[in-house]
Amino acid sequence: MTESTAWYTRFLGAMPATRESRIIALNALIGSVGTGMFLAGSALYFTRFAGLSETQLGLGMGIAGVVGLATTVPMGRLADRFGPRNVLLVVIVWRAIGYLAYLNVQGFTEFVVTACLLFVMDRAGQPLNQALVGRLITGTERNRTMGFIRALRNLGFTVGFALAGISLTTGSETAFRWLFIGNAISFVFVFFFVCLLPKVGPSAPKEADGGKAAADVRPPIRDWRFTAAMAANGVLFLHDAVLITVLPLWVAEHTRSPIWMITVLVTTNTVITVLGQVRVTRHIDDLASATRATNWSALLLTFACCAFAASGVVKTPVWAAVTLMAALLLLTVAELLHSASSWEISFALSPEAAQGRYLAYFNLGFSAAEIAGPAVVLWLLTRTGPAGWLILAVCFPLAAALSWTGTRPRPKAVPEGPEAEPEADAADSDTAVPTATGR
Template identity: 70%
Template sequence: MTEKTTWRTRLTGALPATRESRIIALNALVGSTGTGLFLAGSALYFTRFAGLTATELGLGLGIAGLVGLATTVPMGRLADRFGPRNMMLLVSIWRAVGYIAYLRVEGFTEFLVTACLLYVMDRAGQPLNQALVGRLITGPERNRTMAFVRSLRNVGFTVGFGVAGIALNMGTATAFQVLFLGNALSFLVVFCLLWLLPDVRVPRKGTDDGEEGADTLVPPLRNWRFVAVTAATGVLFLHDAVLTVVLPLWIADHTSAPIWMFTVLVTANTVITVLAQVRVTRHIDDLASATRATTHSAVLLSLACLIFAASGVLDVPAWAVAALVVALLLLTAGELLHSASSWEISFALSPDAAQGRYLAFFNMGFSVAEIGGPAVMLWLLSRAGAVGWLILAVAFPLAAVLSWAGSRPRPGDPGQQPEPSAVPATTGS
């Protein structure tokens, strides 16, 4: 009986602690599984069955990405006004309809319009989800929930890609369309789960009594400290481009290691992220610990770059493989620390009444790195080779210094004050 109780206690301790955090974590798993289905087959579907060329597909996605980037902060502002839960309900329905609409696309113009309308919601999803966590969960469980979200997203993407392999092998238009419908269905499930969460908002304060309301706070673009940490986050997030875009080309063109090592390294990164991300957040629970974690992350990422560079000059395949494995472990450790520290920093520096727009602005650092990072990294390595890794190894510590300058605790910081309790919105609001 004691062993059974201990087993249950361990299992419970390994799960999100609150009902709200469990629902949000489940949402991440469901939504990312659907997204994995879509991403695995979308490029082939559009180029084979929707009348697009590869160039048109890339151009359309680039334009849509910029539209989504430009509307991220306005969406965050709406979340401050109407609540992140209500905005995410809208986002879920919009995305479900949008992915079904993709099935009616024929030609570049229809694709571009549909993609732009959809990307407004796609880009808003991540910051809105973080704002929802910030509204519903406080204390250490807040960062822990974000860690569960990231871990389960990795699981969902893996499952989605795996299931999509069936459609890829079949190669028919119907099989690909099932993937799109599966993605749309996942967002309907997300909608139903979100409906179970309370509609919690920070009370809007008027300015007649002299108190600062949400509309009179300093916008994030005029808050130099927040701009600094956002920019630093964008630079540190280049680790994602290293893993997904640069690494396969580096292994194939610049090292003596076999190309299949890329699959091994990405799989290892995914498994470690799923197993370790929640544990990493345990000791990152305030602004000071998050700032230290950012510094440690930058050091680990720099060391990874140096060893990646070394892998290109090792002629013996076994030594090149060993260098790649060590570099990947350092990169993954830095990635885990950076993710956990960035959540805490963004929460701590976001004014409670304007959390939606501040988190949306902060997320733009990730988005810019995601859009422009691969091109910059590939250009750098194509021009400079191993020296490109050395340049990146210097850029990471400089970004950590910039983040430190922006996130130093000061009296009056939102993260240094007791968190005001949010209240459920009345049905008439």
């Protein structure tokens, strides 16, 4: 085998294995480039050109976030009824129109109405994509595809921010508006590629193992094991709030580290995520391995919090930078483990006949952490300083313990009725012959 052939073989081996997984991963890249462009300039656009104050912007986004949170599970039910691909196509069109509608917003009321209508679809996007992966891809390739999605999203966000930086140097309203238009255009490409995927109808009317009709599957909120896993996932997902919102403020306001360390830390996290997420998913392919990964993630997050606390105490810029980098590396590895384990747990615990609504419900933990997490963690650190990191550090092992209660093996059902009596008698007899079920 020539060197070029070997390189090509390795390249193909590193790519998603199926046509469907490649299309979905490419969509993640394209969509995140547009989203990165929007996020980089949206706050400045609304406060400079749309007549909003910073307080009104934060309040409006909070209201829209709550509306999106409340409608996530109903959108999942629609995916079960009409198929995730069909619902996702509607969501994509709605989002493209919604981001263009932002350009006509003037004042707080118009902003809140537009943001609420858009957030209904924004919050539905992630669980719908995951449900589509669950319907089209099986086995180990399913989790591997989710790994590609996350890695390429991080890469896309970076590209989107870079493109936005070029536009924002002018400071003109036209440049800002083109960021919104660019985001809407990205959804046109996403729509086209989703159309290339096989049609996926409603969820199976009966489960292969339990024989339940979709309507007979109990709501996820009544499944306490699934709810425990969902709540634990939300707590563990605070690592995202730490990285995106808390880290820059902590470095700038509470440590002696040079300010350029913020760029170094964020870039390091992005590179490791892009290169490492798919590799990590290879080792998490069932509920048991996902539970172990969750435990390791919680432990690493605890150590990361301790390192962040130390970075606020050390007196020299060099040691502050060293402790921050150590904290960032621990946080990043924990992030990779938690992401992969959360996908496996949500898939494994979701009934096939109601996968859309179960995945949407599981996503509530993620959404709640995304909405409230930055404010909660910043409030804690503002009030307590480095000690706040130690308080946060305790939360992660508790979350892992809560997740374990939801993912541990279910107890075997005890036989009932007259059929159980011979087995019970045999168990009490010294001469009993072992049965197949007793081995």
